[in-house]
Amino acid sequence: MSTPLAITGSDQSGEPQAQRTARAFVAALHGAVRAVRLYPIENSAVLRGIAELGNAAERVALADGQCRLRRIGDYLFVNETRLRLTLDNYAAVAHVLGLLREAGLGGVDVVAPTIARAWVVLIAFLQSPPLDSPEEERLEQLSERVALAGITCFEFYPPVDASDLEETELDAKERARQTYVRSLDVTREVMTSARLGRNAGLKRVKRAVQGIVDAILTDAASLIGLTTLREFDEYTFVHSVNVSILSVALGRRLGLTKPQMLDLGLAALLHDIGKSRIPLDLLNKRGSLDDGERAILQTHTWQGVLTLFAMPTGSARPWRAMTTAYEHHMRIDFTGYPKAYRSRRLSLYSNIIAVADGFDAATTTRVYQDVPWSPADVLRGMRDNKRLGLDPVVVKAFINLTGIYPVGTLVVLDSFALAMVVAVNPDPTAMSRPLVRMITDDQGNRLQDLHVYDLTACDPSGQFEYTVIRTEDPQRYGINISDYFA
Ligand SMILES: [Fe+2]
Ligand SMILES: [Fe+2]
Structure with a gap:
């Protein structure tokens, strides 16, 4: 038809x-x-x-x-x-x-x-x-x-x-958006039904994750670009989808097989499912939490395991998802939560999800954080701040994946033009030279330039045409990141 x-x-x-x-x-x-x-x-x-x-x-x-x-x-x-x-x-x-x-x-x-x-x-x-x-x-x-x-x-x-319905004329970008929307829809359904005490099955969730894995294998850049989306009142759902996309992309970097990527993507999509058992007013509370409230919020880890147990999944229980729901805030030195009373090794999946989780949470404006960190600052923190307890090998792979300037970073070039990072350079040795879209010219005048510049491009004398000199906060310039990905 x-x-x-x-x-x-x-x-x-x-x-x-x-x-x-x-x-x-x-x-x-x-x-x-x-x-x-x-x-x-x-x-x-x-x-x-x-x-x-x-x-x-x-x-x-x-x-x-x-x-x-x-x-x-x-x-x-x-x-x-x-x-x-x-x-x-x-x-x-x-x-x-x-x-x-x-x-x-x-x-x-x-x-x-x-x-x-x-x-x-x-x-x-x-x-x-x-x-x-x-x-x-x-x-x-x-x-x-x-x-x-x-x-x-x-x-x-x-x-x-x-x-x-024929799958016609869908370009890669629109397919990526379709995958994103489907995943968001499924996550909303699964978490809302868990909140209402009804248990949705995992069939649709698995299909959505399949879509994410396929998109990461065919056109990772389009899908990763969408993780810069920030929808305030859909935070938990958008966050879960973003963490799933980033985890699968990271899993691919680390050499996981396709079935492993599916398992990882599912675990990542459900890593915060325990939040469906946390009262909404606490989840959406503005300002800082007191000790009691923080303790309740932290129960989302083991509550996640219980929620997953309650799901009608037939014979195939999502064991990995249970492990990662439990472990994703533990940190590699076990200073996080829940407390580990016995010696244990965190699963690789938990370490991957912890990195994707930390990145997405820190770059998002949300209830308890009015101004998000710039993606580049977050990456630096993840690499240098040992107290975050992230696995350094996984962090390194993540920086390789996102580049030093992740998608959605506002950068100042050596010409003093402002530009937005729209993709990582496909050349893995050019991590500091992403693909950008110019937002202003050298004098600071706004441009309507849709052209994408590759910062590895050189002028006739063999010098780089543009180089990033620092990052900037988009809010300071009234710039809406997602405008540059439509
Ligand atoms: Fe969490
Ligand atoms: Fe999370």
Whole structure:
């Protein structure tokens, strides 16, 4: 089956009009659901969100003659337009996909002008679908609920099998984003169900990790580039996916086989699963924690083992994941937690995950850290600060993997231009000469330059054209890192 795009025109950025209206509709749905989750219905943010959603649906209908939202496998369609994932909409797309899946819905048609109450009823259902009933019955329950409320503007559809959807024209970057979104979605599902005391199986998680391993083997740079994504209120999920990607890439460097990489990726994705047993207000607490709170947070290691034990995994228990969930904060000198009462050797996987974990956590802005460290500073700390208790061999491999200036680092060149590191140099001997995108010219004027410069390039006299002289804090310059990876 082919999937023609209903292109009705393009704007100057080259993005088809249909893509933009589709994207606005999905973003409005995502926004309205979040507003309903956070505030009471009568709150102005909710009312605004719902009004915006109604308008966005109307604009889609106006452009295409209908407004139809469909989920086919891991893709979202608005009418005939498959939503392209970009860095600023991946969270919305993953969220909406997850909502439809949980509700047992393949899609919804908006067949008549909507009123706010109709959207509220639909969103209320999407937010807390009757998870106790089998998936096939949820759609029926939704239809009943909507009919009871006298709402006639929606028609609902059951899920469609994705097997006949052709994997066409996906470029490497978009495939990487797809892999990322799928992993994020699965992690959210597995951790949210663990929090609710329901145990999702590991089948989908394994499939997602398979995607990560395949992407690392074919196009590591695209996927590693995505780990610079920072989504504040999705921190635990984004962090888990990032740690999994970085661990698999590191495992590959260290010569692991593909089955080992799969095992490692799974363990890394689930390393913080025990956090699903920590109260959310503690997990999201701003400011520093007192001793008691820290002690509770630290239980996420052994609670992770218990969570994994409770999962219905058939005969193949994820033993490695249990070990790494337990060990990833122990440190090689055992000054971390949980305390080791007997002599033991940390598994290689735990050492790998500890390095990826430390790097991702330290480079992310999050609850207890308003300004993240620059990736280059973090690397230096990991290498030189023995108290972090990281395995020096693994750290060395990690620096080899990311370069001295990891992706997402803002650097100042010897011309005094600012540049963003977008990829490690493919030449392993050129660790200090990454590929960069210029952000300003030599005078500090902002550029719209999409060209990627290889810092190993020389001028006619054989001198390097540009050399990094130091790193800078992107926030100081008001630079949003992920803008450079879209
Ligand atoms: Fe942890
Ligand atoms: Fe972690």
